[in-house]
Amino acid sequence: MILRTSCLLILSAALAHGDVPTSLNTILAVGREGKGNEEASLAWRDLVKAGPQGLLSIVEAAGKGNVVADNWLRMAASVIADEAMEAKQPLPVAELEAFLRDTRHASAARSIAFDLIQHADPAKANAIEPTLISDPAQELRRGAVQRLIVAGKEKADAKDEATAKSTYQAALDAARDEDQVKVIAEALTKLGVEVDLPKHFGFITKWNVIGPFDNAQRAGFDAVYPPEKEIKLDAKYAGKGAEVAWQPFETKHEYGKLDFNKPLTMLKDATAYAVSTFDSTSDRDAEIRLGCKNGWKVWLNGELLFGRDEYHRGAQMDQYTLKCRLKKGANTILVKCCQNEQKEQWTVEWEFQLRVCDATGTAILASNP
Amino acid sequence: MNQKVSSISKAAFLTGLLAMAAPACAWASDWPQFRGPNSAAYLAEAQMPVAPKVEWSAELPGRGLSSPIIVGDKVYVTASSGPKQERLHVIAFSAKDGSKVWERHLRATGRTMSHGKTCVAAPTPCSDGKRVVALWSSNDLAAFDLEGNLLWVRGLTVDYANASNSLGMSSSPIIVGETVVTVIENDSESYTLGIDVTTGRNLWKMERPKAANWSSPIVWQPDAASPPVAVLQCKDGLMGVDPATGSRLWEYKDGASTMSSSVAANGVLYAASKGITAIQPAKTGGDPAQIWRSEQMNAATGSPVVMGDKVYIINSAGVLAVADAKTGERGWKLRLKGPFSGSPVGAGNLLAAVGEKGLLQIVDVTAPEGAVVGSLDLKDELAEKELILCTPSLSGGKIFVRSDRKLWKVGG
Numbered sequence: 001m002i003l004r005t006s007c008l009l010i011l012s013a014a015l016a017h018g019d020v021p022t023s024l025n026t027i028l029a030v031g032r033e034g035k036g037n038e039e040a041s042l043a044w045r046d047l048v049k050a051g052p053q054g055l056l057s058i059v060e061a062a063g064k065g066n067v068v069a070d071n072w073l074r075m076a077a078s079v080i081a082d083e084a085m086e087a088k089q090p091l092p093v094a095e096l097e098a099f100l101r102d103t104r105h106a107s108a109a110r111s112i113a114f115d116l117i118q119h120a121d122p123a124k125a126n127a128i129e130p131t132l133i134s135d136p137a138q139e140l141r142r143g144a145v146q147r148l149i150v151a152g153k154e155k156a157d158a159k160d161e162a163t164a165k166s167t168y169q170a171a172l173d174a175a176r177d178e179d180q181v182k183v184i185a186e187a188l189t190k191l192g193v194e195v196d197l198p199k200h201f202g203f204i205t206k207w208n209v210i211g212p213f214d215n216a217q218r219a220g221f222d223a224v225y226p227p228e229k230e231i232k233l234d235a236k237y238a239g240k241g242a243e244v245a246w247q248p249f250e251t252k253h254e255y256g257k258l259d260f261n262k263p264l265t266m267l268k269d270a271t272a273y274a275v276s277t278f279d280s281t282s283d284r285d286a287e288i289r290l291g292c293k294n295g296w297k298v299w300l301n302g303e304l305l306f307g308r309d310e311y312h313r314g315a316q317m318d319q320y321t322l323k324c325r326l327k328k329g330a331n332t333i334l335v336k337c338c339q340n341e342q343k344e345q346w347t348v349e350w351e352f353q354l355r356v357c358d359a360t361g362t363a364i365l366a367s368n369p
Numbered sequence: 370m371n372q373k374v375s376s377i378s379k380a381a382f383l384t385g386l387l388a389m390a391a392p393a394c395a396w397a398s399d400w401p402q403f404r405g406p407n408s409a410a411y412l413a414e415a416q417m418p419v420a421p422k423v424e425w426s427a428e429l430p431g432r433g434l435s436s437p438i439i440v441g442d443k444v445y446v447t448a449s450s451g452p453k454q455e456r457l458h459v460i461a462f463s464a465k466d467g468s469k470v471w472e473r474h475l476r477a478t479g480r481t482m483s484h485g486k487t488c489v490a491a492p493t494p495c496s497d498g499k500r501v502v503a504l505w506s507s508n509d510l511a512a513f514d515l516e517g518n519l520l521w522v523r524g525l526t527v528d529y530a531n532a533s534n535s536l537g538m539s540s541s542p543i544i545v546g547e548t549v550v551t552v553i554e555n556d557s558e559s560y561t562l563g564i565d566v567t568t569g570r571n572l573w574k575m576e577r578p579k580a581a582n583w584s585s586p587i588v589w590q591p592d593a594a595s596p597p598v599a600v601l602q603c604k605d606g607l608m609g610v611d612p613a614t615g616s617r618l619w620e621y622k623d624g625a626s627t628m629s630s631s632v633a634a635n636g637v638l639y640a641a642s643k644g645i646t647a648i649q650p651a652k653t654g655g656d657p658a659q660i661w662r663s664e665q666m667n668a669a670t671g672s673p674v675v676m677g678d679k680v681y682i683i684n685s686a687g688v689l690a691v692a693d694a695k696t697g698e699r700g701w702k703l704r705l706k707g708p709f710s711g712s713p714v715g716a717g718n719l720l721a722a723v724g725e726k727g728l729l730q731i732v733d734v735t736a737p738e739g740a741v742v743g744s745l746d747l748k749d750e751l752a753e754k755e756l757i758l759c760t761p762s763l764s765g766g767k768i769f770v771r772s773d774r775k776l777w778k779v780g781g
Binding site (some may be wrong): 033034035038040041045048066068070071072074075076078079082099108117139142154165177179184237269293306308309310311313314315320 | 478519530533568
């Protein structure tokens with residue numbers, strides 16, 4: 001205890017006059033399992049003491065470390081803003097707006113900038129928000145989309161169908177969040193406009209599926225079945241109680257759900273796979289976003305991206321985000337989906353939905369049909 | 370001396386040292402964690418209003434079913450907001466008048482998905498009287514001093530990527546000595562952490578059964594001279610752990626609830642196991658002996674409370690049931706107006722329970738068949754479909770309750 005207190009005092013003395021760049025570097029260095037916390041705690045106090053003149057540097061640092069470092073920075077920025085406003089000190093709103101407008105900066109940093117503007121000058125934030133309709137940060141678009149949804153409804157209520165359609169269509173073009181897209185799609189459908197939701201979100205709908213393999217005692221999750229070793233669509237393998245073969249399956253679900261109960265019948269203790277080829281027009285960063293309430297694993301071009309052995313706790317669109325790198329040309333996406341032994345009515349689902357998009361949530365469409 | 374006894378002695382020694390080095394406990398009127406001091410949900414010497422009325426209410430920036438905690442003259446509450454509940458809040462209010470003293474914001478670094486009835490601000494924060502440690506269902510864990518200065522922050526899903534529950538997590542952390550005991554148990558990457566409350570770094574990490582677990586750890590202390598033991602609960606049973614080292618001291622292996630938490634009183638553990646099972650762990654580390662079991666004392670989602678020589682639970686039908694703490698013999702039953710998600714709490718001879726629809730009921734448990742002696746209906750202050758799911762908190766003869774939008778101080 002005495003030793004630890006001494007260490008903290010020494011650290012405190014060493015960083016007592018830490019300048020803003022030094023403090024920021026200390027916070028950006030926080031790592032896994034709390035590594036660097038002691039130093040960051042002192043640096044955080046130094047940042048807050050530096051006051052509004054360090055605010056822009058704090059915002060600029062966000063996104064350059066990990067997401068935990070962003071929380072250290074976010075809280076430093078908000079405390080500085082709170083204290084400055086209480087002391088009736090001005091905040092650098094114009095500089096923050098200029099930073100926000102520069103979309104080369106990290107989304108996390110720009111989001112902090114917008115939050116600060118909103119806190120310091122709500123009228124300014126209100127004026128900025130509609131201009132963020134095409135922002136690369138998914139969360140910064142939301143407010144602008146919401147305004148268009150409200151405007152579209154007003155036009156629809158006033159029977160101005162042409163303007164309502166164009167307003168809702170503009171909202172749809174920008175919307176990336178499921179809850180907003182649902183509202184817009186329903187409104188457009190009522191107005192007689194067809195909405196292609198799988199295309200909007202980038203759901204993969206055309207698959208080849210194979211199964212069942214065994215999942216008794218939930219051992220199938222770790223078992224390595226032939227599709228994990230090779231993808232040969234004309235091959236046949238020993239499955240659970242019978243020979244199994246790949247079969248093409250196209251889902252018509254508007255949110256891209258592939259229900260294994262349809263091609264394979266309603267089974268328990270079973271494992272299945274789905275594979276799809278995704279042609280990319282370029283080498284690029286991407287995200288594979290998955291929703292699934294069964295045990296699952298996803299591979300891209302033979303590389304395991306992630307897996308999770310949770311069963312029937314719930315599923316939603318974009319439940320899991322798997323960052324990945326698409327190569328130009330054909331990419332193989334393989335999904336393993338395990339159904340467990342539970343018999344309750346709410347454990348019937350044996351399905352997933354998968355889409356390919358960028359970090360904003362904008363669909364990346366395959367060049368192959 | 371066999372190896373097991375040796376490790377227990379060492380662990381107990383370390384814990385004793387830390388307990389002696391620990392700061393003075395929180396103020397006598399503090400309610401520093403889920404279900405208050407020692408997770409007992411009971412203040413023997415305290416008062417509770419019998420004619421409850423709202424003294425003040427304060428708007429909250431987001432949802433939550435975490436309980437308020439009270440440390441000194443402030444009430445600390447967590448909340449979550451945003452389209453995906455990704456915005457996390459800690460707010461400090463003046464306990465006197467409900468004015469906001471400070472608020473801090475984080476962004477969730479873990480998954481925020483949950484069942485619609487619960488939300489990301491489900492775990493109750495905890496305090497050692499010097500710091501407030503807040504946990505959310507996204508496994509974000511942050512420590513502040515009482516003035517709101519950030520001491521450290523962790524993203525436990527960043528550290529352990531498969532630790533989450535798609536229904537939501539709710540286990541509330543506790544501070545024992547210098548250790549924050551944080552249960553992150555779920556179907557996949559399941560563990561419990563002992564975290565240094567000063568630095569936020571791991572003291573120990575224990576792999577735990579792969580099964581969803583919403584119950585909270587508690588502290589058990591066989592007597593005033595013995596070091597406190599952290600008691601972990603999961604589907605398999607209960608385990609006593611040295612909070613400083615994570616060493617296993619004893620185990621009760623006859624299963625336990627993954628929702629209701631256990632309670633300790635007078636050195637006895639009333640385990641949320643097959644109803645209530647009263648067990649007596651040995652001070653020297655032997656596995657616990659069963660004193661009694663009552664399968665009818667089934668606390669549903671809430672947790673039991675021991676008041677004097679009686680144990681009380683509220684079952685899934687909203688019936689308050691009583692059993693003798695020494696024998697398990699059942700006594701009267703009193704139907705309350707439920708349903709209830711939160712747990713009952715007690716002060717003196719009065720028990721308070723708040724129903725989901727906002728009815729706070731005060732029960733005199735010394736009345737021959739138990740009697741509701743006071744109530745306060747908060748339903749008119751709730752929005753459509755808004756529920757009160759929290760466990761009430763007690764401090765200074767007042768009751769603190771929160772919903773998704775409001776925090777109330779109830780006196781009278």
